[in-house]
Amino acid sequence: MQAQLNTVETAEPELLRVLLVDDNASVLRFLVSAFTSTHCQVMTASTAEQAIELLGAGGFDLVVSDIKMPGLSGLDLLRAVKSREPRTPVVLITGVPSVNSAVFGLRHGAYDYLPKPFSVAEVKELIRRVRRDRALGQGHIGYPAGLAEELARRQSGVESLSRIGELALQGLESGVFVERVLENTIRSLRCDAALILMCDEGGRFNASRMGDEALVAQLLSLLHASFGDVVKTEGREAVTLTRQDQDFEGLAAMIPGVGNAIGVLCVGRAACNGAFLPDERELLLGYAQTTSVALQKLLLREQLEQNLVDTISSFVNALESKDPYLKGHSARVSLYSSEVATVMGMSQADVVMCGRAGMVHDLGKLVMLDNILRKPRQLTEEEFDLIRSHPVIGDKILKPLRFLACEAKAVRHHHERYDGKGYPDGLAGEDIPLVARIVTVGDAFDAMASDRPYRNRRPIAAAVEEIALGSRTQFDPLVADAFLAIPAARLETISRLLDTRQTPAGVADAQPMAEVH
Numbered sequence: 001m002q003a004q005l006n007t008v009e010t011a012e013p014e015l016l017r018v019l020l021v022d023d024n025a026s027v028l029r030f031l032v033s034a035f036t037s038t039h040c041q042v043m044t045a046s047t048a049e050q051a052i053e054l055l056g057a058g059g060f061d062l063v064v065s066d067i068k069m070p071g072l073s074g075l076d077l078l079r080a081v082k083s084r085e086p087r088t089p090v091v092l093i094t095g096v097p098s099v100n101s102a103v104f105g106l107r108h109g110a111y112d113y114l115p116k117p118f119s120v121a122e123v124k125e126l127i128r129r130v131r132r133d134r135a136l137g138q139g140h141i142g143y144p145a146g147l148a149e150e151l152a153r154r155q156s157g158v159e160s161l162s163r164i165g166e167l168a169l170q171g172l173e174s175g176v177f178v179e180r181v182l183e184n185t186i187r188s189l190r191c192d193a194a195l196i197l198m199c200d201e202g203g204r205f206n207a208s209r210m211g212d213e214a215l216v217a218q219l220l221s222l223l224h225a226s227f228g229d230v231v232k233t234e235g236r237e238a239v240t241l242t243r244q245d246q247d248f249e250g251l252a253a254m255i256p257g258v259g260n261a262i263g264v265l266c267v268g269r270a271a272c273n274g275a276f277l278p279d280e281r282e283l284l285l286g287y288a289q290t291t292s293v294a295l296q297k298l299l300l301r302e303q304l305e306q307n308l309v310d311t312i313s314s315f316v317n318a319l320e321s322k323d324p325y326l327k328g329h330s331a332r333v334s335l336y337s338s339e340v341a342t343v344m345g346m347s348q349a350d351v352v353m354c355g356r357a358g359m360v361h362d363l364g365k366l367v368m369l370d371n372i373l374r375k376p377r378q379l380t381e382e383e384f385d386l387i388r389s390h391p392v393i394g395d396k397i398l399k400p401l402r403f404l405a406c407e408a409k410a411v412r413h414h415h416e417r418y419d420g421k422g423y424p425d426g427l428a429g430e431d432i433p434l435v436a437r438i439v440t441v442g443d444a445f446d447a448m449a450s451d452r453p454y455r456n457r458r459p460i461a462a463a464v465e466e467i468a469l470g471s472r473t474q475f476d477p478l479v480a481d482a483f484l485a486i487p488a489a490r491l492e493t494i495s496r497l498l499d500t501r502q503t504p505a506g507v508a509d510a511q512p513m514a515e516v517h
Contacts (some may be wrong), residue, residue, distance in 0.1 A: 013039040014131055020044045021051045021077065022064035022093065031064065034123040048072035051280060052080050060085070064114070066093040076275045081110045082152070083279065089130060093118075150206045154367040157283045159397050160188040161315065164290045165308040166400035174295070175208070181291050182210040185267060189280055193219050193268040196255070196291075208219055211268075217247060219268040222250045230254050230264055235288060238281040248269040251281065253288035255295070265291060286315060308401065313359045316366070328497050329446055334358035335494045336442030336483070343482040344438075357410035357435050359443055362393030364411065391415055392424050409433040414440050419473045429476075437476040441467060441483045444474070460492055 067074035089111035193211035241250030255263030337358035359471030395412035413436035
């Protein structure tokens with residue numbers, strides 16, 4: 001081991017991409033000088049919000065952030081980094097009053113902390129340890145213990161989106177429904193207070209509230225002061241409700257389209273429990289929109305099922321659109337599945353059901369980490385196991401929606417194989433639900449006919465040939481035959497849906513169809 005350490009420390013220093021975050025300009029200048037002198041490529045941000053935007057570019061080997069900053073804190077940035085790039089080490093800068101916060105950060109995945117004042121020598125020692133740990137860990141620092149907790153948080157958030165819609169199907173009285181929405185919101189977003197404020201057509205307000213009474217009162221006061229700003233958003237974005245003199249943050253999202261009435265879903269969290277991260281703001285918007293749809297059903301008693309499917313589909317499309325490799329994947333699988341069902345002579349209702357199943361088949365991937373889904377290299381065993389869990393997670397998310405029971409079967413079993421060698425349950429032949437066997441073919445075809453981070457797309461004819469070769473092993477032969485009967489021109493048209501990228505001049509060989517897509 002000692003010989004190995006000597007080798008690591010005497011080798012040519014590795015160039016590290018470092019993100020430095022501090023609202024104090026003089027401290028930031030010192031950090032830039034110290035880190036660039038140790039063979040580091042540096043980017044800077046003066047707020048955690050700016051840092052989170054830079055994370056979208058990816059590729060940082062180290063993030064160094066002050067803990068106490070205006071807006072989101074260094075601890076909030078730590079959570080954001082660990083939710084996107086769990087292998088990236090985060091070092092927290094702290095003054096004496098913030099040492100307890102730094103220790104809290106260490107328990108939740110921080111690599112280390114630098115107490116102020118610190119020297120160039122301390123920075124060099126930090127960089128030396130980061131390089132050593134990266135080298136001994138084959139280029140990465142391992143997943144933090146909090147990874148499972150972060151995944152569970154994401155899963156809970158997405159599950160609540162479906163649960164709110166399911167509540168409306170139970171025929172609940174409106175007041176009971178609103179109370180259940182608040183319960184789900186507080187649990188999934190880990191809030192200290194929540195309320196739904198409704199203003200009817202006559203201008204009369206009614207507030208349903210839950211959580212710490214003192215914080216609810218603060219939240220209601222903040223909402224009244226900013227109500228006009230919330231309404232102006234028309235439900236397109238969440239509004240932060242905070243005053244400088246408060247150690248409490250509120251967040252509000254408009255509930256749009258409830259007849260001519262106006263509604264607002266509002267949540268609050270004590271500063272000691274962390275500010276709201278971007279993904280939590282997006283979830284609050286989703287809850288508000290789903291609550292709107294559900295309230296309309298309670299008022300009008302019509303068209304909820306399709307509205308819920310549209311809401312979930314829009315959520316899937318919105319998240320896929322952030323990744324050029326996944327954009328339009330579920331929409332295309334939906335169309336391929338509908339085409340196969342039509343060729344097989346299924347009823348119109350079943351054709352629609354197969355299309356819906358294709359649209360939501362990858363719902364479980366919504367809780368996966370972006371850096372794993374987009375990884376251009378071979379997955380580790382741990383990462384592969386996470387990806388393989390997405391059918392079960394998606395099935396669990398849809399379980400509360402009883403009217404989507406058939407679609408849920410497709411979600412769970414779309415990676416089963418006809419020969420029984422698939423997952424998660426190892427079903428074979430006709431034990432696999434027919435809708436799942438149909439979606440499996442559409443999913444596999446689109447994976448081959450689309451670009452992926454690890455390889456270029458295959459030509460349509462080559463992908464069709466692979467479907468034929470997989471008949472009776474990976475695919476139900478009747479379903480495979482139905483797919484092969486779809487005109488090539490129709491397959492070509494569907495394959496271009498929502499795909500604005502140019503087909504590469506030279507198309508590389510695809511991986512085997514057993515790949516996880």
